[in-house]
Amino acid sequence: MKFNEPIAVTEIAAFIGATLEGDEKLMATGINEIHKVEPGDISFVDFEKYYDACLRSAATIIIINKKVTCPPGKVLLITDDPFSAYVKLVKRFRPFQPSTSPISDTAVIGEGTIIQPNVFIGNNVTIGTNCIIHPNVTIYDNSIIGNNVIIHAGSVIGADAFYFKKRANREVMYDKLESCGRVIIEDDVEIGASCTIDKGVSGDTIIGRGTKFDNMIHIGHGTVIGRNCLFAGQVGVGGKAHIEDNVILWGQVGVSKDLTIGKGAIVLAQSGVPSSLEGGKTYFGSPVEDARTKMKELSWIKRIPEIWQKLGGN
């Protein structure tokens, strides 16, 4: 997420009550998670084992819970609870804005686009030309929809990321990471009925050009889907996954977070994908394997009684 204008790190430090270490002349231009940071961004780290990765990332301003050596050209904001400081910044610079009408005045809707009754369109949403948005669709603030996009009834674009920090010794155990990312749906995409596509935590969830979703597809925060993919009904994809172009997922496939499915891969129905898959192949099973390997395995299982007999068993 980028700020509307650069903000002095001293102002940031004062706002979150942090001790500043490093170049106090720097300006912050945005907020981002570690895997998405760009120069000028604020990021945060609260586990020692991730310190190095964060300090060596592109982030210019690092909220951290221990005084360490500040890399040149950067600034550390030292505070006991970087997570809460980060959330405080998100709430200040991208606060939730309640809507008073079903379609916000700030929404930009292209020529030839049809918005059916009972649709909700939040603040700062952009919708391209020649789209159809069917009834009872919800489009949260800041979503960007391309041209020739069809979204079927009941779908929800841009709900919050499912992302919490565990606080072991508290009555209410999970702290919400407020998300400030967006959903971007590119041209010529069709989204079926009752799909949910969550916004990114700080970056964008992207559905690539020409991709088609059947009904009840769930896409987690910050996941990037390539072009010309086909997802059948009730597929679920976790957060920050990367599904490359031309991937086909059949019905009820589940895909874990933080992984890549390579270009042109086909995953057969009800399979579960726990880790990255190479492109150009067909997969099956939960956990998923090469489909032919899996089919052979299923045949071998049927031969266990024969093996038992061969051993003289009864």
Place this chain on the structure above:
Amino acid sequence: MKFNEPIAVTEIAAFIGATLEGDEKLMATGINEIHKVEPGDISFVDFEKYYDACLRSAATIIIINKKVTCPPGKVLLITDDPFSAYVKLVKRFRPFQPSTSPISDTAVIGEGTIIQPNVFIGNNVTIGTNCIIHPNVTIYDNSIIGNNVIIHAGSVIGADAFYFKKRANREVMYDKLESCGRVIIEDDVEIGASCTIDKGVSGDTIIGRGTKFDNMIHIGHGTVIGRNCLFAGQVGVGGKAHIEDNVILWGQVGVSKDLTIGKGAIVLAQSGVPSSLEGGKTYFGSPVEDARTKMKELSWIKRIPEIWQKLGGN
């Protein structure tokens, strides 16, 4: 889908720019896919291996991409791209009609039926007597709902079929087959919350009398469900399936397209049904098998270490 009135095949040919071969006096009375065609219907075929099936079907008017011998009493409409020609016809004779109010003036709603707030009812929808349509339900154009039907909140009746044609060498790879079929929900059906029942491509998706759906059931285009079926939560059924009477599908069962599940079959939770099942039996597994066979198989798997030991393995 039937036309409001018969249309001369010469008019059809001119509209899609096709060369006419055969009886040019014929009138077209409707449009249908190959598996649903009736005399008078227009159908299309674009793969040589399906030519015979299409030419021998009940279709009277066949859009085809090669000049072949026209069977007697029929007419061929020859054009390079039958798929696009068919879509052009659907768009002309059943164009999408945007709605300007949440409940169309053309909807017919029976006595004693309760429509809760925030419901959308499209054009030419018929709803019988003594129904309850709960909030935020969407009923697309041309759907037919019987008497004593309950539809819970958030369900979507009659969204478009998930049906695309692949065009290998184009930037936007999938062409949408515009669907012109309907959803028919018979008397005494109950549909849970957040279900989606897609319309048929050219024919009807039917939910038989007395059938009861739990929440989040997805039913694909043109699927026909019999009477007195029970589907538990999160079941998904693909397109053009036929589920006979008294079938019970437990939670999260997935059923593939183009198959039949026989009368009274029971499919246990999370099973996957890739092909037709005989009625009167209980099934389990993904892919599904007779439930007792599957349970035995699971027991055999547990004995592999014993087999290994018997072989002196370590």
Place this chain on the structure above:
Amino acid sequence: MKFNEPIAVTEIAAFIGATLEGDEKLMATGINEIHKVEPGDISFVDFEKYYDACLRSAATIIIINKKVTCPPGKVLLITDDPFSAYVKLVKRFRPFQPSTSPISDTAVIGEGTIIQPNVFIGNNVTIGTNCIIHPNVTIYDNSIIGNNVIIHAGSVIGADAFYFKKRANREVMYDKLESCGRVIIEDDVEIGASCTIDKGVSGDTIIGRGTKFDNMIHIGHGTVIGRNCLFAGQVGVGGKAHIEDNVILWGQVGVSKDLTIGKGAIVLAQSGVPSSLEGGKTYFGSPVEDARTKMKELSWIKRIPEIWQKLGGN
């Protein structure tokens, strides 16, 4: 469900046309299913094998289909069809009340709570302070929402229980058990987009304090979820389950009805839980097993070809 005021059992007997046996001075204070009854409650039983359990339960008034000995301090209401008599009572004392506006006048909404456009809030709903109810959410009558609760777009709170009685020889085979329970969502809960949480048949469906749901979670009637649980996308839980505190269910997990998952259990993605699980452990598979046991089993399956070779097979 409790009545607004006690009702004489003689009035109940006359209303359902039952023969009264036992103490005819008693007053009924509510209606409940056998597993939820309290003194003063009416319950029903129509299978001889459950007679004892019902007669020995806390229920004061028992609708039964055979004359048996009435326990002291109780009253029997004897009628041919206890199920229908029970449903008749529910319909009289908690009739469905159609809504004429999207947000009922009888709803009580706490300070600082934001209700986004296109939300439906039924009769006698209570919502606490500082909640956000996102667009197109449906909250059925009598639901109770605590403080600091977030409900994302399209979710449905309090739809009817999926509970039917089979009538073998009728054209419409399933009779609906009208549900009169509620949904209670405690403080600090977050419900994702397009979730469905059904009301209890007679008692309450409860989502415990601090629990967080991702999108498309389905919770059946009367299920009680503890505190600080995390459910990932597309999880489904059947009716009358009890999920204790700190349970984590990963994506697409299915949980059957009438069971308990112990405190702190973790169930890995796509697993199926057919019966109760002890707390504090990690599980995987469909049907579910201890995760390490299951992983070993998957390794053993891969060794079947090796076993076959060892046996000299080919």
